[in-house]
Amino acid sequence: MAEKIRYTRRDLKEPDEFISTFGRTIAWCKENRSKVALAVLALVVALAAAFGTRGYLRWQEGKAAGAIWPLLEEARNFLESPPGADNAALMALEGKIASLAKEHSGTRASAYAHYYLGSLAFRRGDYAGSLFRFHEGIRTGKAQGVLRFLLRNGVANALEAKGDYAGAASAYREAADAAGPAMKTDALFGEARVLGLSGRKAEAVAVYRHILKENPETGMKDMIEFMIARLE
Numbered sequence: 001m002a003e004k005i006r007y008t009r010r011d012l013k014e015p016d017e018f019i020s021t022f023g024r025t026i027a028w029c030k031e032n033r034s035k036v037a038l039a040v041l042a043l044v045v046a047l048a049a050a051f052g053t054r055g056y057l058r059w060q061e062g063k064a065a066g067a068i069w070p071l072l073e074e075a076r077n078f079l080e081s082p083p084g085a086d087n088a089a090l091m092a093l094e095g096k097i098a099s100l101a102k103e104h105s106g107t108r109a110s111a112y113a114h115y116y117l118g119s120l121a122f123r124r125g126d127y128a129g130s131l132f133r134f135h136e137g138i139r140t141g142k143a144q145g146v147l148r149f150l151l152r153n154g155v156a157n158a159l160e161a162k163g164d165y166a167g168a169a170s171a172y173r174e175a176a177d178a179a180g181p182a183m184k185t186d187a188l189f190g191e192a193r194v195l196g197l198s199g200r201k202a203e204a205v206a207v208y209r210h211i212l213k214e215n216p217e218t219g220m221k222d223m224i225e226f227m228i229a230r231l232e
Contacts, residue, residue: 064104068113071097075116079123087124094120101136111142111151118154122161131158148178149187156190165198185215192227201231 075097078090094117101113114137121130134154137143143151156171172191176184192207208224208231218224 061107061109064100064107064109068097068100068104068109071100072112072116075120079116079119090120090124106140106142108142108144111137111140111147113137114140115143115147115151115154118151118158122154122158127158127161131155131162134158146180146183149175149180149183152178153183153187153190156187156194160190160194165194168194169198169200185211185218185220189220189224192224196227196231205231 071093074093078093097113097117101110101117104110104113114133118130118133118137121127121133134151137147137151138155152171152175156168156175159165159168159171169191172187172194176187176191179187188207188211192204192211195201195204195207205228208228211218211224212221
């Protein structure tokens with residue numbers, strides 16, 4: 001049988017702890033109305049600032065996307081067109097995109113703008129300009145998802161085109177680290193290729209073998225085995 005709990009008359013007269021604490025809090029608030037009002041006001045201002053900043057940033061991103069993306073569609077059409085496209089029109093388009101990227105700096109759309117500017121400069125053979133734009137895209141800090149890989153892979157391509165094989169190898173490695181599974185093999189293959197071009201054959205073979213170990217069913221298997229045979 002459960003033990004009965006006996007309360008004394010004194011126990012029954014003791015105030016409930018919660019009610020007592022709540023009552024003291026109310027009393028303190030009444031005595032310190034001005035302090036309480038200032039604290040509440042500060043909290044309201046902080047919340048309003050947080051929500052206002054978030055809304056403003058969303059508005060900025062939307063405005064930037066609306067201004068920049070239509071031009072990026074034009075840029076993509078240029079990149080997909082055969083060589084020999086109208087360079088005057090291409091340069092004019094690059095100028096517009098560059099201006100908007102500067103106007104809307106700090107947005108995700110500006111990061112994409114720098115990627116396309118780098119790709120267009122590469123298409124024209126301006127590898128130094130291409131490299132600058134890809135680096136600018138990375139510096140925005142807004143590159144997410146596949147864009148993180150594309151910008152770093154662009155840096156690697158530009159360095160390779162300039163003949164800086166050591167720099168390109170490092171850049172391809174960074175691109176591989178930022179890539180998803182589908183693109184990682186391509187970046188590592190680029191690293192191995194430029195290592196071979198720079199005379200670092202043993203390192204190139206090691207990267208090729210790493211690709212086969214990590215992705216034995218890659219569609220590049222025959223090419224990789226051929227490259228290993230050439231280097232050994």
